[in-house]
Amino acid sequence: MQTMGHEMFVGVRSASEVKEVFKGIIDLTLGIATQGYFDPAASTQQIDASCLVNADFHDLAARNGGVAVLSEADEERLRADGRDDDHIEHVRRLIRSAGGELVLSDAGIRARLEHIGVRSLPGTISQDRLLVHRAISEGQRRAALFHDARVVASGDPLEFLMTQGGTLTASLQAPHTAPSTRTGPSTAGDTQQVPSEANATPPLLSELVDQIVQNVVRSGDWTVGTGDDVRRLMKQFIWIIGDKPCLDYVQADVAKFRQALWDMPKSVRVQSIWGKPYALAVEKFPKLTPANTRSNKTINKDLSYMSTFTKQMVAVGHWPVNFINPLGLAVTITPQQKSSGRVPWKPVHLEGLFNSPIYAGNKGSKRRLIAGTAVFHDAAYWMPLLGAYQLGRRDEHAGHLVSDFVFDQGTPHILIAPNEMRCLKTPESERFLPIHPRLLDLGLQEFVEAAIGRGEKLLFPELWLNAVKKGGDQYYSISWRKLVDWLRKQPNITIPCTSAGKQADFHSIRSTGLSQLDRADINQNIVSDIAGHSREGTTARSYQKLLESGGLEDVLQERLKVLSRLPDYAAGVKRHPLNVMHVNVRTR
Numbered sequence: 001m002q003t004m005g006h007e008m009f010v011g012v013r014s015a016s017e018v019k020e021v022f023k024g025i026i027d028l029t030l031g032i033a034t035q036g037y038f039d040p041a042a043s044t045q046q047i048d049a050s051c052l053v054n055a056d057f058h059d060l061a062a063r064n065g066g067v068a069v070l071s072e073a074d075e076e077r078l079r080a081d082g083r084d085d086d087h088i089e090h091v092r093r094l095i096r097s098a099g100g101e102l103v104l105s106d107a108g109i110r111a112r113l114e115h116i117g118v119r120s121l122p123g124t125i126s127q128d129r130l131l132v133h134r135a136i137s138e139g140q141r142r143a144a145l146f147h148d149a150r151v152v153a154s155g156d157p158l159e160f161l162m163t164q165g166g167t168l169t170a171s172l173q174a175p176h177t178a179p180s181t182r183t184g185p186s187t188a189g190d191t192q193q194v195p196s197e198a199n200a201t202p203p204l205l206s207e208l209v210d211q212i213v214q215n216v217v218r219s220g221d222w223t224v225g226t227g228d229d230v231r232r233l234m235k236q237f238i239w240i241i242g243d244k245p246c247l248d249y250v251q252a253d254v255a256k257f258r259q260a261l262w263d264m265p266k267s268v269r270v271q272s273i274w275g276k277p278y279a280l281a282v283e284k285f286p287k288l289t290p291a292n293t294r295s296n297k298t299i300n301k302d303l304s305y306m307s308t309f310t311k312q313m314v315a316v317g318h319w320p321v322n323f324i325n326p327l328g329l330a331v332t333i334t335p336q337q338k339s340s341g342r343v344p345w346k347p348v349h350l351e352g353l354f355n356s357p358i359y360a361g362n363k364g365s366k367r368r369l370i371a372g373t374a375v376f377h378d379a380a381y382w383m384p385l386l387g388a389y390q391l392g393r394r395d396e397h398a399g400h401l402v403s404d405f406v407f408d409q410g411t412p413h414i415l416i417a418p419n420e421m422r423c424l425k426t427p428e429s430e431r432f433l434p435i436h437p438r439l440l441d442l443g444l445q446e447f448v449e450a451a452i453g454r455g456e457k458l459l460f461p462e463l464w465l466n467a468v469k470k471g472g473d474q475y476y477s478i479s480w481r482k483l484v485d486w487l488r489k490q491p492n493i494t495i496p497c498t499s500a501g502k503q504a505d506f507h508s509i510r511s512t513g514l515s516q517l518d519r520a521d522i523n524q525n526i527v528s529d530i531a532g533h534s535r536e537g538t539t540a541r542s543y544q545k546l547l548e549s550g551g552l553e554d555v556l557q558e559r560l561k562v563l564s565r566l567p568d569y570a571a572g573v574k575r576h577p578l579n580v581m582h583v584n585v586r587t588r
Contacts, residue, residue, distance in 0.1 A: 012315050013124055013131075018436030021131045022138075023162075029139025030161055037146050048144045053090045055140035056083070060095070062133035063104040065126075065218070068095045068103055104132060106487050127315050141169045202245040202318070211235045212312045221308060221401070223423050225470040230305045232271065237306070239274045246313070252326050254306065258329050261299055265292040271468070281503035291501025296331040297436035302332050343496045344511040345504050350569040352487050353384055359573045366584040368479075369486045375576040378586035379460035380479040387509040389436035390414065390571050391530055391553070394506045395422055395472040396429070400459035405435075405448045411556040412440060416532070421458065421471060432552065438568060442575050450578055460588035472506075479587050480506050513566055526562045529555075 013021070033054070036047040056078060061068040075088060083091075104112075109128050110120045120128075142165035146157055150168070154160035163167075192263060209231060240260045241253045264270075265286050273281045286292070305327035313319040356369060358380055363372035368380055375381070379398070386397040399422030404415045412435040418424050420488040435444065451459060463474045484503075488495055496504040510531070517527045525535045580586070 012321065013121065013127055013317075015320055017118070018127075018131060018317055021113065021116070021118050021128065022135045024118060025112060025135030026139040026142065027133050027167075028112065028116055029136050030143055030158060033140050033143035034146055034158065044147060049087065049090075051140045051144035052083075053087060053094065055137045055144070056087075056091050057094045058103070058133045058137040058140065060091070062130055062137065064181050065215070066102045066104065066129045066133065067100065068098055070095055077498075078136075102129075104129065124384060127317065130316055131400060138166070140334060142166075143364055145169070160486070200273070201229055202247040204243050205234075205246045205249065206243045208240050208246060208313070208318060209238075211366070212316070214307060215316070216312050217378075220418075221423075223419075223421055223471075225395075225399075225421065225464075225473070226305075226423060228470060229467070229473075231311060233302055233305055234309060236270050236274065239270070246318050247325060251328070254303075254324055254326050255329055258299060258303065261302065263288065263296055264294070266294045266298075266351075267292045289301070290503070295502075296333055300330045300333070303327055342508055342511050343441075343504050344515050345496060345508050346512070347516075347567045347569060349487065349493070349496070349504070350384075350388055350509065350512065350567075351572075352490055352493060353483060354388075354570040354573050356483060356486055358483065359570070365588045368588065369482060373402075374579065376579050376581055376586070377443070378575075378580065379463055379475055380483075380587040382444070382447065383475055383479070384483070384509065384571060385439055385442065387506060388513065388565065389566065390433050390509050391513045392416060392433070393425065393429075393510065394475070396424070396532075398422070398460060398463050398472040398475050401457055402448055402451050402459055403457075405445075407435075407445050407448075410553045411435075411560060412445065413556050420459075421464065424532070426532065426534070428528075428534045431529060431532050431544045432556060432559075433530065434556040434563065436560075436563050436566075438570055442570070443578060444574060446578050447580075450580060462583050465584070475587065476506065517562060518568055519565070522562055522565060523558075526558055530559050530562060 029128060033051050037044065040330045057068055059068060060074060061071075063074075070088075071092060078088060078091075106125055109125060110133055112132055113120055113128060131534060142161040145151055145161065145165065145168050148168065151157045151160050151165075154164075213222075213227045213231050213234070216222045216230075217224055222230065237257050240257055241249070247330075264282075265288050268285055272285075303326040310319065310324055310326060314321055314323065357363075357371045358368050359375065361371060361373045361375055362368045363370045364376070366373055368376070383394075384395055387394070390397070396416050399413075399419060401419055401421070404417075406413050406415070414423070414433045416433065422432055448459065459477075463472075464470050466474050469477050484495065484505075487493055496508070514527065514531055517530075518524070528535050
């Protein structure tokens with residue numbers, strides 16, 4: 001089995017370094033927080049209260065990425081710990097004084113590490129921030145116990161608080177909920193446990209999922225939509241394997257999960273049944289057939305998501321390095337599997353789609369596929385056109401911002417780049433695409449400019465309203481699936497499918513276009529550029545030099561000539577006056 005080398009986790013502290021940071025900051029905090037106890041004129045009660053306020057303040061910062069936030073759930077938890085109104089108000093004052101910014105700047109974190117003799121490492125600032133806040137919070141809690149009878153009886157209060165204080169503070173922090181029975185989403189305040197030297201039970205994995213996913217989304221590695229997908233995947237993992245203390249999982253659990261995905265028909269809608277025990281739900285699964293078996297490519301994608309999740313668990317200190325290795329279970333995809341994974345449409349199918357009532361006239365929201373006189377402009381109208389004439393991936397087009405479209409600088413074009421709604425599959429996927437004349441003829445510029453005029457940032461905001469399905473997934477659910485069902489019912493139409501029973505889908509539009517451009521007299525390097533694939537024999541550096549030399553217009557013109565070779569599937573579609581419904585009823 002393949003194992004992860006330490007070099008894969010550059011920028012992550014080792015367990016011994018984590019321990020050194022935690023102990024060092026506790027030591028420093030105890031030295032600062034207990035100074036008042038040695039002043040005969042100081043009020044011991046006030047110092048105790050101040051220590052607890054500071055402890056809770058830094059705990060809140062640790063729970064929210066370094067920014068102290070007091071949610072209703074946090075306040076309820078603090079009151080359950082015995083905090084009164086005065087205490088809560090003092091915490092609020094500290095939060096207001098921070099002004100919604102990081103409580104400790106990056107420089108402040110590094111200065112504290114330097115003070116305790118710990119070197120700063122590239123890329124560990126987020127982990128260090130969490131550790132420092134947790135350690136300050138723990139140190140302040142220990143300081144508040146300076147006059148505890150057990151501490152006084154030791155004869156050396158500071159030594160006792162350093163070496164045994166964790167046992168005292170752990171005994172004061174009993175859980176107030178039963179996380180294993182929780183069905184709703186956890187709050188940020190539920191996702192982290194205060195480290196201590198006591199043998200406390202590690203948090204349940206279910207308590208950590210939301211915050212770990214949020215961390216990766218904030219880092220820019222996942223979009224919000226991808227984060228939602230991973231959240232569902234990890235909940236599915238917990239449903240199948242069981243919700244255990246996070247350190248109780250082993251590599252065999254990941255292997256068991258992979259096997260369960262192989263054995264589960266892809267037609268099973270897990271979210272509708274995961275309220276039942278998995279052992280009971282699996283008995284009702286439909287029979288597994290070649291047509292409803294998950295592809296190895298899909299399995300590998302899920303394992304890749306789990307791998308990124310694992311790295312973040314390591315980064316924040318919940319799992320040690322090399323704890324589990326999801327990618328060690330990745331499946332080899334053969335060239336035959338790659339080539340047979342998706343079947344293209346034929347031009348007659350796409351012509352049929354563009355003859356549907358969505359384009360010819362319909363009866364309005366939720367009746368878009370019933371013949372009528374109205375034509376509306378939204379994702380239901382534009383997504384198939386963008387796929388057929390621009391050859392982008394589904395999620396690339398579903399995640400468009402209005403700022404992606406440029407109409408007043410040379411050849412009208414689209415920028416496909418990462419943004420908060422979408423990630424790109426490869427670095428080569430970031431590209432400029434000239435807008436096909438057919439889309440301009442049908443009013444794409446008017447549609448985009450009207451969206452800008454309404455103050456909309458997203459080209460298709462209706463695809464991002466659903467809390468569960470977003471972007472391309474939402475488009476598939478509320479529009480594409482129904483459009484294909486309509487096409488299936490048309491005379492002399494058979495939906496293409498692979499030998500394994502996989503039917504043509506939205507991505508097959510792209511396959512159709514690329515197949516149409518696979519001709520001897522068409523430069524295939526340009527086709528690769530349009531598709532967002534890497535060029536054969538052409539380095540990314542030389543291509544970048546072309547753009548830097550002011551050659552964007554030449555590049556756009558080259559690509560436009562190639563795109564113009566596509567069959568004009570929507571030649572029969574007439575332009576209608578711009579007609580945009582309220583966002584809540586678009587693409588219905």
